Amino acid sequence: MQALQRKLWRDLLAMKGQILAIAAVIGAGVMVLFLAVTTLDMLERAQQRFYQQAHFGDVFVDLTRAPEHLIPQLQLLPGVQQVQSSVRAPVRLEVVGFDDPIRGLMLSLPEQGLPRLNQLVLLRGHFPAEANEVAITEPFANAHQLEPGDQLTAVIQGRLQRLQISAIVLSPEFIYQLGPADLLPDYQRFGVLWMPRQALAHAFQMDGAFNHLSVSLQRGVNPLPVLDALDLLLAPYGSRGSYLRAEQASHRFLTEELEQLSVMAWVLPLLFLGVAAFLLNVLIGRLVRNQLQQIAVLKAFGYSHGALLLHYLQLACVIVVIGVVAGVGLGLWTATGLAELYAAYFHFPAMELRVQLRHLALALLVALLAAMVGVFSILRQVARLQPAAAMRPAVPPQFQRGLAEKMVLRPWLGQLNRIILRNLLRYPGRSLLSVLGIALSSALLLVGSFQFHALNALLDIQYRHILQMDTQLMLSEASPERVLAEIRAEPGVLAAEAFRMVPVRLHYQRTSYRTVLQGLEARPQLRRLLDQELIPIELPAEGLVLTRYLADYLGVKPGDMVQAELMEGANRLVELPLAAVVDEPVGVSGYMERRALNRLLREGPAISGVWLLTDPLKRTELQQRLQQRPAIAGISQMADIEQQLRNYIADTLLGMMTILLLMAISITFAVIYNNARIALAERSRELATLRVLGFERYQVGWVLAGEVLLLTLLAIPLGWLLGTGFAWSLQQALTMDLFRLPFVLEPSSFALAALGVLLATALSLSLMLRRFQQLDMISALKTE
Secondary structure (H helix, E strand, C coil), rough: CCCHHHHHHHHHHCCCCHHHHHHHHHHHHHHHHHHHHHHHHHHHHHHHHHHHHHHHEEEEEEEEEEHHHHHHHHHCCCCEEEEEEEEEEEEEECCCEEEEEEHHHHEEEEECCCCCCCCCEEEEEEECCCEEEEEEEHHHHHHHHHCCCCCEEEEEEEEEEEEEEEEEEHHHHHCCCCCCCCCCCCCEEEEEEEHHHHHHHHHHHCCEEEEEEEEEEEECCCCHHHHHHHHHHHHHHCCCCEEHHCCCCHHHHHHHHHHHHHHHHHHHHHHHHHHHHHHHHHHHHHHHCCHHHHHHHHHCCCCCCCHHHHHHHHHHHCCCCCCHHHHHHHHHHHHHHHHHHHHCCCCCCCCCCCCCCHHHHHHHHHHHHHHHHHHHHHHHHHHHHHHHHHHHCCCCCCCCCCHHHHHHHCCHHHHHHHHHHHHHHHHHHHHHHHHHHHHHHHHHHHHHHHHHHHHHHHHHHHHHEEECCEEEEEEEEEEHHHHHHHHHHCCCCCEEEEEEEEEEEEEEEEEEEEEEEECCCCCCCCCCEECCCECCCCCCCCCCEEHHHHHHHHCCCCEEEEEEEECCCCCCEEEEEEEEEEECCCCCCEEEEHHHHHHCCCCEEEEEEEEECEEEEEEEEHHHHCCCCCCCEEEEHHHHHHHHHHHHHHHHHHHHHHHHHHHHHHHHHHHHHHHHHHHHHHHHHHHHHHHHCCCCHHHHHHHHHHHHHHHHHHHHHHHHHHHHHHHHHHHHCCCCECCCCCCCCCHHHHHHHHHHHHHHHHHHHHHHHHHHHCCCCHHHHHHC
């Protein structure tokens, strides 16, 4: 066995360049896998620990006003374990040194002790005890550099009130702190506060009443009957429908992020490790073919099939271990940075990044499985090899001038070019494998480029085609249409459109989805609805329009009847025809003509907010005047929202995409370099023969380089085709509620993929030709 070990190390040293190239590909796949599973484990543990520690509710209900004496009755419902009522109200906040409008959500705390559900984690200070004391969330405090003892101003029911900050806290309800109708957190312009219940209830005329309910369920109980019972009991009190934790905003976004990490943990590593399996097959296969006589001699000397199989298996395992060690190290490094990034968006009391043995074992196991897939057929060939047959010299291949050669090999091509083409045509299997390997690397480059272009297209569609306004006003409650006329008359307003927004649960057959139904003008100008060709559509007088993502989720098409459970006003269940589907890359919504929605709600021409197009020179003064209106709960600037989305993408997606693109470039070089080295090793005798026959060194070099270059040129179109398929698969896998990447492949993406492959080919050929210059002609001519 010592002889086999020495042979193993000699083989490793002889192929060190190719081995490192393949190990780099394995390392890339392992890095993404280890990064994803480690970060996923960190977030899931932090989530589970926080939910258990804070007794996070299972069911939630928002309503208008219900008497507190209902709580004992609700507590007795079958399946209910604990009930917690509270008061919640929107407020406007003012912080010294920050001029932009700040929206706030004020929540009540029990007068005595902590809430039974959704308990707060105290980070600094003490819980509010006085009527003017509040606790605020840590992200809001950090955004404004607030500490216990500082003060802020709240506009409560039109009255200014100075509030003393007593505590900095975290809440399981606001791990991902979103404002109403927001897609991304804005910690500077939205804050969450808690104050004693009596003071908050008195300020909003909610004494002896509540407008929010949290419920925990008994273990193993079916939640649907509990939801039905809650809806039945609370319907007379303006209930907007009970909903499960899965539909709670913060939990929903966190769950989507976990799902996205799960996708990344398997889709991308499979691509990289698939390429690695292919390269291992080529490398070990070529090694075995060149060592057939050595294998036969070893078998004749008594080495068993198992010993020889183990020998070549060890060779593959060494490559895998090198790749896994490098991949785990890089994965841990990138996971540390990703953990810091997640801490900026998801706020837990503690997040601990652990290197767990099961994650290391998983990375090693997946890499080994990929290697086994690559070398299985080669090992089977070694096991079946008979010593006597292998000792004979290889039978010279028999060639004949086939149809392909007659069609391709023309005299005007020149002798050297005909040698290149003849070699490719006479070994079609080897040529196809080489083309496939290069095409896979080209496909990875195309996928990396696709992600950047898709993100740019997403932002362009959302903020250049759909959203034409520059300001959004949210009213504190549904208001008469005359508010629109008053705002439209303000100096600096160039255009204004009102909208009505109501929570709704849409049902189709057995599928349902909780979202927002927006009532717009029949021909909205400031907030367009677009078809697949980005052409604005007109809202029908009756009927429903859904985003394509929501329509696909429900499984509906235009003409189908959709049940809409209205969760405001009359709380009715109505049937609406699906009139059209619109393509929007951000958010999930339903749309109706505004007055049709008003009729559906059995109300007058009410509005929930106003979109504005304003004069930039008068925007600041206009905003200051609008802030003085008690009816306006919040003012949002579209430029700020767009910048938030760009920052989120830059922080989360672009960093990962840049890493993946760099890995794709390195993998491209590894694949092409590996092919070039194998071509040099397999044809060294032929090349030496050409030199002996009198061909110049540059002519012989062209025979070698021309073959690799031709294979590369043939692989580029196939790589484009494979890359298009990979990009589509990735786009489908990353589709989620927050945003959907448009399937956009720019000509520059194809050009970049081709250029990357050609540059990798040029670098590989330069290294290979340098080795060719050092080729020992005498030794090469002695090889078989």
